[in-house]
Amino acid sequence: MNVLVLGAGQLARMMALAVKPLNINIRAFDVGSGNVVDPLSTSTIFGGLEKGIEFADFITAEFEHIDHQTLATCEASGKLRPNSQAIKIGGDRRLEKDLLIECNVANAKHQIIETKEDFEHALNKLSLPLILKSALAGYDGKGQWRLRDAAQAEEIWPDIKAFFDGGEKNVKHAVVAEQMVPFDREVSLVGVRDSQGNTKVYPLTENHHTNGVLSVSIATQVDERLQAQAKEVFDSIANELNYIGVLAIEFFQIGEQLLVNEIAPRVHNSGHWTQQGADTCQFENHLRAVCDLPLGSTELVRPSAMINILGEDTVPNEILNVASTTLHWYGKSKRTGRKMGHINVSGQSEKELALRLMQLADILPEAAFDELKPYVSAYQTKLD
Ligand code: AMP
Secondary structure, three states: OOEEEOOOHHHHHHHHHHHHHHHEEEEEEEEOOEEOOOOOOEEEEOOHHHHHHOOEEEEEEOOOOOHHHHHHHHHHOOEOOHHHHHHHHHOHHHHHHHHHHHHHEEEOEEEEOHHHHHHHHHHHOOOOOOEEEEEEEOOOOOOOEEOHHHHHHHHHHHHHHHHHHHOOOOOOEEEEEEEEEOOOOEEEEEEEOOOOOOOOEOOOEEEEOOOOEEEEEEEOOOHHHHHHHHHHHHHHHHOOOOOOEEEEEEEEOOOOOEEEEEEEOOOHHHHHHHHHEEEOHHHHHHHHHHHOOOOOOOOOOEEEEEEEEEEOOOOOOHEEEEEEEEEOOOOOOOOOOOOHHHHEEEEHHHHHHHHHHHHHHOOOOOOOOHHHHHHHHHHHHHHH
């Protein structure tokens, strides 16, 4: 089976590594160069999307900010999974909010802002503090502003306006103003749906962000009711989209309630732990769904965690002395804050996992992993 992935980053790479044993060949379409590349070496195999479509039995995507013409061309071939509408929704917060309303799914109170009048209206309708997020092309905390008090409003609007003016021409730019949610923690649900409508979800994962970017995910056995609540949201969104493949949903947890923050129509960073902590990893399950193969079990095998390596191209080799630890590099050149790789670690119990996380935190350089030790320490305290 041949699959073309739109996007040639680490997610396409990990898909290729995961499904080689199933005899699924992955090639990646680099949207920057317009070439079809080998997802591991990123060297060009041939030029042009058309040839990539011809090569493929199925086409999927590793990110949501893909130009609509490319999506339309792929969809016209009848090979694109998930469908273009699902991918577009992941790339536009306005469409995403419409979908959440359509599915009757709880989310933060919000207003869409395209003009100064909309901005003033939003200030009247919502209570401070607010977070304002670019509707398009904003991710990992980029294109975001926080408005804590009314006095700041006058300063922020020119910034937002400049952001719109500097963006792509002939596109209607907007920000979504959202009321800040006083959440207890951030969790995400990664799940998979096949073309027959069968769904399976992994356990909810607790996520810690550093400067708006995911830094640590921890997956353990979770409270059944909370898991059921998340699964219900997953099913309603995935069914509404007639989705095929892996879909991730990020939530804020407040007490026993989950509010959806955002959805990602693809394999997700908070699901990387499944490479060693679940029966079938998210990358394999995504391709199983896309290629009409039976879905694999999403059961947790043992408590597991993932630590992102951000902006570093080396880590001390001693981390591999910590039991049940694996290291995954993405083969990318070093840039500040860039996702360069990740570390997975597991334990037979949560306590053992926490202990191993602390061993890793002791070895990893504090300058690059500055929030790891305090976070793991708080996690250990919670378990005591
Ligand atoms: P996002 O790009 O929407 O994932 O936002 C990045 C990070 O900002 C999230 O992981 C949260 O930590 C924080 N954040 C986003 N929206 C809200 C909100 N409505 N209330 C509180 N924190 C938020």
